[in-house]
Amino acid sequence: MHRGSAQLTQILSDLSAGRLDCDEARTRIESNPGFQFPKSEFVLSFLEHYLDDEDIRKRDPSYGIMQNNELDKLVSRLQQSDFEGAANVTFLNVS
Numbered sequence: 001m002h003r004g005s006a007q008l009t010q011i012l013s014d015l016s017a018g019r020l021d022c023d024e025a026r027t028r029i030e031s032n033p034g035f036q037f038p039k040s041e042f043v044l045s046f047l048e049h050y051l052d053d054e055d056i057r058k059r060d061p062s063y064g065i066m067q068n069n070e071l072d073k074l075v076s077r078l079q080q081s082d083f084e085g086a087a088n089v090t091f092l093n094v095s
Contacts, residue, residue, distance in 0.1 A: 002037040002081060009078040012047075016071050022054040039087035043074070050091040067091050 008029070015025040029035070035044060050067055057064030070091050077086040088095045 004035045004037040005078045022051045038083040042087035046090045
């Protein structure tokens with residue numbers, strides 16, 4: 001696994017498991033400029049959408065399930081160094 005993606009994957013795994021909330025994850029991501037890996041600009045841009053939608057996930061359980069499943073998919077793809085696949089996780093629909 002690429003070093004930059006490994007750090008991001010750990011943060012996202014903690015977010016998915018409930019060990020971090022979206023604000024804590026955002027702070028850790030923004031304080032670490034080392035997330036350089038293929039397609040990282042797309043992954044980070046789409047991840048902002050997930051972080052911004054926390055209130056919507058609380059109001060709309062089905063949307064929350066879809067986005068949380070996509071977060072797990074993103075973590076899996078980053079763990080596999082599937083950066084192209086990771087860049088296709090937009091959190092707008094099922095990728």
